[in-house]
Amino acid sequence: MLEKSGLAELVETAKRACYAASDIFSEPGCNKVVSLKHDLKSEADRKADEAIELALRETGIPILSEESKRARDIVEDTRIWIVDPLDGTVNFESNIPMYCVSIGFWENRQPVFGVVYDCVSGEMYSGGRNFPTNCVDTHCVPSIISKPEEAILATGFPSGGDFDSESLSAFVKRIQRFRKIRLLGSAALSLAWVARGRLDGYREEGIYLWDIAAGVSLVLGAGGSVVMEDLDWKTMTLTVSAAGSKNLLRAISGKK
Ligand code: IPD
Ligand code: CA
Numbered sequence: 001m002l003e004k005s006g007l008a009e010l011v012e013t014a015k016r017a018c019y020a021a022s023d024i025f026s027e028p029g030c031n032k033v034v035s036l037k038h039d040l041k042s043e044a045d046r047k048a049d050e051a052i053e054l055a056l057r058e059t060g061i062p063i064l065s066e067e068s069k070r071a072r073d074i075v076e077d078t079r080i081w082i083v084d085p086l087d088g089t090v091n092f093e094s095n096i097p098m099y100c101v102s103i104g105f106w107e108n109r110q111p112v113f114g115v116v117y118d119c120v121s122g123e124m125y126s127g128g129r130n131f132p133t134n135c136v137d138t139h140c141v142p143s144i145i146s147k148p149e150e151a152i153l154a155t156g157f158p159s160g161g162d163f164d165s166e167s168l169s170a171f172v173k174r175i176q177r178f179r180k181i182r183l184l185g186s187a188a189l190s191l192a193w194v195a196r197g198r199l200d201g202y203r204e205e206g207i208y209l210w211d212i213a214a215g216v217s218l219v220l221g222a223g224g225s226v227v228m229e230d231l232d233w234k235t236m237t238l239t240v241s242a243a244g245s246k247n248l249l250r251a252i253s254g255k256k
Helices: 004-024 043-059 089-093 165-175 187-195 215-221 246-253
Strands: 033-035 063-065 079-087 100-107 110-118 124-128 131-135 152-154 180-182 201-208 225-232 237-243
Touching: 004 043, 004 079, 004 100, 004 110, 004 124, 043 063, 043 079, 043 089, 043 100, 079 089, 079 187, 100 187, 100 215, 110 187, 110 215, 124 187, 124 215, 131 187, 131 215, 152 187, 187 201, 187 215, 187 237, 201 246, 215 225, 215 237, 225 246, 237 246
Parallel strands: 063 079, 152 180, 152 201
Antiparallel strands: 079 100, 100 110, 110 124, 124 131, 201 237, 225 237
């Protein structure tokens, strides 16, 4: 386990990497789409990935990133960065102001801390299991709402998921008990907003690890709860439920 001072240094390095990536997003032409369908990619994704790699290189810690396939075999490493250079790519492409940079730090396959930078509002979130989650200089406090019928649940359709009628009706069945549903298009920011109490809970099935690797730490660091299920280190997908309140988490995840 890393010393607290060592950890604090890594958090600062991750923040610098977020700023470097975010600078890319204002460059002309970087929202040019290079692939389509549900999983959209742009020049921005690739260039931001390079900027993050450069900023994190000094730590010597291997990087698993959505954009670079090179590190898919490093998950055996004790410590890894898990990076999504641009979470909310479709929002970014469409000028919907909700996208972020997400950098998680994991040790022994468990989340340690996360840094999520909201590129539009300029809000920087950081936090983890053993230190409080902050947004800029303010400590994040999650929601205490415990009943689904009073709760706002954020969710999403994973880019690799099925859109057939059966999958969609199972999805609707799962979410119809909640007061309101939000599909915000950025898993990392959805989790950051659970951490700070803007949303009461989050659930997504078949989500990629890099989408949630930082956000789960933010929820834990704020005192909220997280359940990660079926994490497959080959496909890098899992199901994640998160909430401020333990009771709500039970309702979201279906776990006792
Ligand atoms: C997507 C977002 C979205 C989630 C999708 C992800 P991307 O990531 O996190 O909220 O529903 O499953 O793929 O493609 O914008 O990096
Ligand atoms: Ca993503």
